[in-house]
Amino acid sequence: MNITIKDIASIAGVSYSTVSKALNDSSLVKENTKRKIVKIAKDLGYEPNFAAQRLVSKNTKVIGLIWPTIERTVLATLVTKISNEMAKTPYSMILSVDPIQKSLDTFKKFQVDGVILFGENTLTEINPNSIPLISYGVSGKKNYHYPIIDANHMKAMDDAINYLYELGHRNIKYVGNISPTDPLQMEKYQGFTKAMEKYNISYTNEDILDTGGLDWYHGYHAVDKMLKSNHLPTAIVGGSYDISGGIIRSLKENNVHIPDEISVISYDNIPQMAHLEIPLTCIGVSVEELAEKIVHSAITLIETKKLDSEVTKMIPSLVERASCATVRNN
């Protein structure tokens, strides 16, 4: 078996309750003996038994993250950031990729202090009162019983269009995945059209390019087709990181110069945007901000059991890079 405080006690010639206090840096024990005990503990390689500690009821300083859909790259970035952010706090994080309920059970067994749920899709009836829980994802219409953090996608699109408008663009196309079953995609799409109307920029169905998917080549394909039809806008709004990668690739292949001949702005505010062939101007809530907000909300919820509002929409920001320019005067 492992070494316990009793072992330490006996070799230190004190009672184990004293050892416990000493190890917890209690003020109820003389500096002298405290030091002695700590030293012995270190020498013996003592490690407290977590199970025992928790049996006397205490918090674990661990937060669980439920992440059933690990294959989406964008979320991987977010998870990394969250992990980094968490590392700055006294908390650590464990993940589960199992289905929500099973993950929840596991976490409950381990008595994590709280859980973060990446609930892109379904919000099943989960027990809200059993354990502090916040969720990141689309704030659907369903009735939820826990705080939700989400990005304001509509606002993001508005900002994008506004930005392009200021640059003089009046001929703008949206290239993204128009999937009625995916609330996130729909919100971006609707954000686009709404913004276009707001800024009084005319557009038709032809200006909405449905990629039919979220991958690199979906964006590539869509733009390729567009180029062949000779309907060149002055600016493109890309629906996501991967899609935009395909967009600029296709543009480059066809010798359409960015940003001189065409401007491109992309949704998704992640650092990788800077490392594409052309550093891409983008719009969205930055993953860093998102991560920060998520972990601090979680911790606040854990420690105060109360959060300001039930659903927070994060404000997006626009990061200017090298892919947009004022429209040329012909």
Next chain:
Amino acid sequence: MNITIKDIASIAGVSYSTVSKALNDSSLVKENTKRKIVKIAKDLGYEPNFAAQRLVSKNTKVIGLIWPTIERTVLATLVTKISNEMAKTPYSMILSVDPIQKSLDTFKKFQVDGVILFGENTLTEINPNSIPLISYGVSGKKNYHYPIIDANHMKAMDDAINYLYELGHRNIKYVGNISPTDPLQMEKYQGFTKAMEKYNISYTNEDILDTGGLDWYHGYHAVDKMLKSNHLPTAIVGGSYDISGGIIRSLKENNVHIPDEISVISYDNIPQMAHLEIPLTCIGVSVEELAEKIVHSAITLIETKKLDSEVTKMIPSLVERASCATVRNN
């Protein structure tokens, strides 16, 4: 506080040790009272206290997976498969994306029964005797103290070349990332050259196309350049899933028909290969097999404390799809 076996005992009118036995389906308790107790437990919504259970020393039936580099998509597939495979066993899985040592500490605290390490890169000095551990990744030269599961990349390349050889190909190019700092990439590259020599197929440096990266467009670019130089082989070996995606895209763009005009075989045996523009024939250890092997090795190690060999190289297999054909007789 939560409800305990004592509560159940008192309302059932028995001692709590009886309850304990009943709940563990012991044969030492009459069927009748057992049923009664179980029912009460269920009615009361009793949930055993995990910490207490583990305090009396028992295994957790949980395996920890350390995965510091979550951003690599291929591994995401593997993790998913592992999770699924694990679900078939009595074990469940939790992940940590923290640095290895920190992850290990966390898992040790939670007393997981064993850990799986995705140690692509560094194998720091980790305590081998403290907790059953197996690793997946490149079997480097470093001295390790734990079982390693790896894929036999050399063999995979050999199989690929052999396959193409049988189809009559004598003009084969390798398109992959030649990165001296990445052991995995080097092993694939060397596997290619070695196999070419073995089958007596002549090749020059021109036949090794260094993509300079692992992404989609790296493969795209390399092939595009190749096509412009008019050095067309009869077959291409793609170095990885993403790269191959770019390869076939480029080929298609340039109206080089697969497989009539050129055959393509790719490294990485993952199901997604079937969903590319052209269902790709591929080579490598299938993720399913890999996942299966990994979880069963882990469990074996946990339950018997002994594994057959220290490092197992998984045998790759070739999956025929629509991207290879016999070379045309001109």
Next chain:
DNA sequence: TTGTACGCGTTATCAG
């Protein structure tokens, strides 16, 4: 077949 009593490793509450 059921109950008693002890131990698992810690923390916390009291007395000294």
Next chain:
DNA sequence: CTGATAACGCGTACAA
């Protein structure tokens, strides 16, 4: 300042 001692919730020899 230090040391007993009682929890915490459960499993398990040992008794009954």
